[in-house]
Amino acid sequence: MLVYLTKSIVGAVVVLLVMSFIVFGLQSIIPADPARAIAGPSAPPEAVEAMREHLGLDDPVLVQYGRFLLRLAHADLGTSVRTRKPVSDDIRQYLPATLELGLASIALGVALAGVMAALQFLIPGSGGIRFAIVGIGSTPIFLAALLLAYFFWFRLDWLPGAGRLAYRDFAGPSGLNVIDGILVGRPEVSLDALLHMTLPALALALPIGVAVGRSLNGALHEVMRQPYIRTARGKGISETKVLLRHGLRNAATAPLSMLRLQIPILFGNLLVVERIFGWPGLGLYTVQALASADLPAVLGVAIVFGMLYILVSTLIEIGQSVADSRINL
Amino acid sequence: MVKLSHRMSEPVTGSVLAVKDLSVILSREGRPSRVLDGISFDMFPGEIIALVGESGSGKTSIGLTLQGLLPREYLPQVAGSIRLAGIELVGAGRRTWQSARRHLVRAISQDPMGALNPTMTIRRQMQESKGGDDRSIGDWLSRTGLPDPERIADALPHRLSAGQRQRVLIAMAMMARPKLLIADEPTTALDVIMQAQILDLLRDLARDQQTAILFVTHDLTVAASLADRVLVLYAGRIVEMGRMQDVARNATHPYSAGLLAARFDLDSDRRRPLPTLPSERTHSINVENACAYATRCPIAQPDCTAIRPPLEPASVHGGAVACLHHEQTAFLATQRADAKPWPAQAIQETAALRLSNIGKTYPTGARSFWGRRQRQPVLRSVNLSIKLGECVALVGASGAGKSTLLRIAAGLVVPEGGTVTRFDKLPPQVVFQDPVASLTPWLTIGEQIGERLRAVSPDSDYGRRRVGEAIKLVGLDPVLMDALPAEMSVGQCQRAVLARAVIVPPRLLLCDEPISAMDVSLAATTLNLLSDLRRRLGMAMLFVTHDLAAARIIADRIAVLKDGELVEIADPDAIIAAPQSSYTRSLVAAMPSLQPGGGR
Numbered sequence: 001m002l003v004y005l006t007k008s009i010v011g012a013v014v015v016l017l018v019m020s021f022i023v024f025g026l027q028s029i030i031p032a033d034p035a036r037a038i039a040g041p042s043a044p045p046e047a048v049e050a051m052r053e054h055l056g057l058d059d060p061v062l063v064q065y066g067r068f069l070l071r072l073a074h075a076d077l078g079t080s081v082r083t084r085k086p087v088s089d090d091i092r093q094y095l096p097a098t099l100e101l102g103l104a105s106i107a108l109g110v111a112l113a114g115v116m117a118a119l120q121f122l123i124p125g126s127g128g129i130r131f132a133i134v135g136i137g138s139t140p141i142f143l144a145a146l147l148l149a150y151f152f153w154f155r156l157d158w159l160p161g162a163g164r165l166a167y168r169d170f171a172g173p174s175g176l177n178v179i180d181g182i183l184v185g186r187p188e189v190s191l192d193a194l195l196h197m198t199l200p201a202l203a204l205a206l207p208i209g210v211a212v213g214r215s216l217n218g219a220l221h222e223v224m225r226q227p228y229i230r231t232a233r234g235k236g237i238s239e240t241k242v243l244l245r246h247g248l249r250n251a252a253t254a255p256l257s258m259l260r261l262q263i264p265i266l267f268g269n270l271l272v273v274e275r276i277f278g279w280p281g282l283g284l285y286t287v288q289a290l291a292s293a294d295l296p297a298v299l300g301v302a303i304v305f306g307m308l309y310i311l312v313s314t315l316i317e318i319g320q321s322v323a324d325s326r327i328n329l
Numbered sequence: 330m331v332k333l334s335h336r337m338s339e340p341v342t343g344s345v346l347a348v349k350d351l352s353v354i355l356s357r358e359g360r361p362s363r364v365l366d367g368i369s370f371d372m373f374p375g376e377i378i379a380l381v382g383e384s385g386s387g388k389t390s391i392g393l394t395l396q397g398l399l400p401r402e403y404l405p406q407v408a409g410s411i412r413l414a415g416i417e418l419v420g421a422g423r424r425t426w427q428s429a430r431r432h433l434v435r436a437i438s439q440d441p442m443g444a445l446n447p448t449m450t451i452r453r454q455m456q457e458s459k460g461g462d463d464r465s466i467g468d469w470l471s472r473t474g475l476p477d478p479e480r481i482a483d484a485l486p487h488r489l490s491a492g493q494r495q496r497v498l499i500a501m502a503m504m505a506r507p508k509l510l511i512a513d514e515p516t517t518a519l520d521v522i523m524q525a526q527i528l529d530l531l532r533d534l535a536r537d538q539q540t541a542i543l544f545v546t547h548d549l550t551v552a553a554s555l556a557d558r559v560l561v562l563y564a565g566r567i568v569e570m571g572r573m574q575d576v577a578r579n580a581t582h583p584y585s586a587g588l589l590a591a592r593f594d595l596d597s598d599r600r601r602p603l604p605t606l607p608s609e610r611t612h613s614i615n616v617e618n619a620c621a622y623a624t625r626c627p628i629a630q631p632d633c634t635a636i637r638p639p640l641e642p643a644s645v646h647g648g649a650v651a652c653l654h655h656e657q658t659a660f661l662a663t664q665r666a667d668a669k670p671w672p673a674q675a676i677q678e679t680a681a682l683r684l685s686n687i688g689k690t691y692p693t694g695a696r697s698f699w700g701r702r703q704r705q706p707v708l709r710s711v712n713l714s715i716k717l718g719e720c721v722a723l724v725g726a727s728g729a730g731k732s733t734l735l736r737i738a739a740g741l742v743v744p745e746g747g748t749v750t751r752f753d754k755l756p757p758q759v760v761f762q763d764p765v766a767s768l769t770p771w772l773t774i775g776e777q778i779g780e781r782l783r784a785v786s787p788d789s790d791y792g793r794r795r796v797g798e799a800i801k802l803v804g805l806d807p808v809l810m811d812a813l814p815a816e817m818s819v820g821q822c823q824r825a826v827l828a829r830a831v832i833v834p835p836r837l838l839l840c841d842e843p844i845s846a847m848d849v850s851l852a853a854t855t856l857n858l859l860s861d862l863r864r865r866l867g868m869a870m871l872f873v874t875h876d877l878a879a880a881r882i883i884a885d886r887i888a889v890l891k892d893g894e895l896v897e898i899a900d901p902d903a904i905i906a907a908p909q910s911s912y913t914r915s916l917v918a919a920m921p922s923l924q925p926g927g928g929r
Contacts, residue, residue, distance in 0.1 A: 227444040228445055233398055233430070234396055250446065250447065
């Protein structure tokens with residue numbers, strides 16, 4: 001385990017270096033000019049030139065990259081061109097909202113996958129419901145999100161479809177509103193946060209649920225034909241217990257790998273969904289940063305997402321080895 | 330529920346199981362077929378009944394039907410009556426079945442490697458069998474002869490050997506104190522020494538707990554060493570039943586007689602081809618009003634295809650037989666003309682294969698910090714040479730290193746020490762255990778055989794002729810050239826694999842347990858085919874097996890491998906008459922025989 005964790009951390013650093021280099025390299029390729037962006041569109045050429053000098057944009061790319069890494073080591077991601085604030089401060093402000101939404105989507109997606117498996121293996125004749133789930137989950141994310149917002153917010157008004165919380169002034173210790181509401185003893189805040197989260201989380205969870213659910217069903221299909229399943233049934237235990245105790249754990253590896261593949265897709269989808277539902281998180285921040293060629297912000301978010309991905313995927317690998325102790329980490 | 334389980338634990342008087350007119354129809358790919366047809370029999374407490382038949386005879390289906398575990402996707406239709414401990418199970422609801430499985434009927438299966446959940450400790454799987462009672466787990470494990478039961482209880486299945494797992498499965502089934510135990514080929518995957526131990530264990534448990542055991546097997550010899558009574562099953566019907574010794578001595582149905590004749594042991598004549606069951610003739614009859622065996626039966630008369638023979642008391646023994654002309658069966662044995670002896674095989678002095686000082690280790694256990702793992706030796710300086718035209722059988726328990734040695738000889742595994750010298754540059758051909766799995770499912774048989782012809786298109790006239798010759802050489806019907814593996818039987822697949830190996834005759838043929846998954850008749854057929862091919866084509870052969878009887882029949886010399894070391898190598902009959910090593914002695918002693926008490 002110790003060896004595995006050491007290897008993971010070393011691997012993570014390498015991956016982050018490569019990724020930051022690629023994103024950094026974009027800077028010298030794309031036509032946007034940060035100096036012009038910061039100085040303003042009407043600034044005289046000398047001012048732009050001075051700003052360029054100030055930012056060190058005339059140095060070779062590798063020198064700039066080295067400088068960037070040096071600052072990164074001090075958790076300094078530079079200053080956002082758009083908000084004029086340190087990128088690390090921006091990220092600190094927007095990250096909790098995205099974490100909350102992302103975690104909720106993963107949980108909801110996994111639950112959805114479980115529902116699909118239960119329908120398939122315990123409830124005969126439920127093919128129609130599964131078909132509907134797969135159908136909705138296969139819709140492009142922007143369309144699914146818009147449809148959800150249209151029906152459940154705009155038409156039916158069952159759920160809120162904009163923003164994160166109705167209590168504008170609320171600020172809790174962790175920034176995760178659902179947990180903070182409980183921590184400070186205001187359950188109505190938690191409930192409101194949950195309601196606000198439902199539609200965007202559902203939009204994000206559908207593709208995860210369908211992908212993981214299909215992979216889980218495929219794996220279970222194989223596992224439920226194994227001789228040990230017959231042994232378990234032969235003991236006279238109920239079919240639900242056979243599925244949960246003997247089927248699920250042995251079928252866990254493939255859907256967990258599928259879940260891991262869904263994480264980067266989730267990060268991409270967060271940009272779209274946060275934009276549609278006005279969710280004040282990193283996704284929305286990134287959309288705005290991209291629109292204004294705010295490269296330090298994009299770079300900072302990319303590094304944070306990269307770190308999150310490595311963290312989640314390490315957790316999933318550990319989960320796989322817990323499910324099947326023959327997998328030696 | 331409570332009421333039912335209370336009733337189920339009452340002592341049973343009279344028969345524990347009464348099956349009447351049981352019929353089962355399964356639909357595979359939308360085609361319904363009758364797998365069991367009018368089965369009736371009773372079982373009494375503590376009685377062991379052997380259920381004998383070839384693969385496809387429906388013997389496994391009986392076991393699954395009695396547990397209510399026929400695969401749901403085959404849409405099983407069950408008719409007739411199954412009364413287990415007085416409870417009618419045909420048409421019973423899900424809960425009754427569950428309760429019956431929990432308290433009345435348990436099963437152990439053919440594949441101990443797959444029958445335990447790989448991600449659950451033995452202890453938890455056993456707890457699930459009985460519920461609660463944790464203390465008895467250790468007791469039960471030690472009752473089945475497992476050393477260090479506490480350590481085994483806390484282990485995961487992959488840490489245990491096949492024999493240990495089968496013991497765990499027996500303990501798991503018996504701790505529920507079932508009235509009926511279904512043992513479906515429980516020893517097929519084990520070597521003879523473990524087989525003998527497992528059979529003893531089952532016999533003792535049946536007596537101690539008064540559990541009736543339905544012992545499903547294709548091997549009449551194994552059945553004879555264990556069972557009180559026998560049911561012979563053919564095409565889903567009981568064709569003969571009676572006391573085990575009566576049927577073994579005086580088989581009355583031509584099919585039972587054929588099964589008995591096809592069986593081979595340490596005393597079978599090895600100078601000539603083994604007797605086999607006649608294979609299925611191509612034309613089919615409507616079996617509804619006919620004897621299902623009529624198309625294969627050597628004594629069939631016209632009326633056999635017009636009347637379905639009823640199961641009637643047999644005149645020769647106290648049992649019953651379903652054959653219109655069973656008085657003819659006795660003449661079968663005398664009628665069977667002795668086959669011509671094998672021609673003498675020319676063995677040259679030159680070696681086709683020479684293995685000197687072969688050593689090999691495999692990594693085992695957890696990785697250390699630097700990713701290294703401990704290495705366990707599987708082969709230690711093995712010396713073996715096979716002369717041109719000679720067949721050497723390599724015998725040993727599972728884990729002795731037999732397959733590794735074969736793979737090294739084939740060049741598929743690189744040894745860590747020693748040298749492999751082959752007579753010619755051509756790679757030797759290998760025949761693996763599972764013939765179906767060694768054929769590519771989407772290529773026709775002809776294409777796969779023709780692939781070995783270098784520089785000749787298998788589609789050219791010459792290519793097709795060569796493939797046709799190879800197919801005829803192994804006794805396959807040439808029309809199967811364009812068939813896919815899925816359209817053929819296991820026996821036909823085995824022949825196709827051999828045709829592929831010999832289309833360009835190799836100097837050396839390597840066979841890895843080619844008969845271990847086959848029933849008796851098919852195994853005898855395959856041994857005959859291999860014996861014939863190696864003589865006709867002058868091939869040297871390395872034949873890996875855990876079956877000493879098969880080794881004796883096919884080989885010129887037997888080599889015994891124990892824990893990676895070659896402990897003995899000699900002429901087959903010399904080895905069996907006077908085994909030198911203690912391991913070989915126990916191997917010979919464990920061979921089952923038709924006589925009661927078994928063993929030699």
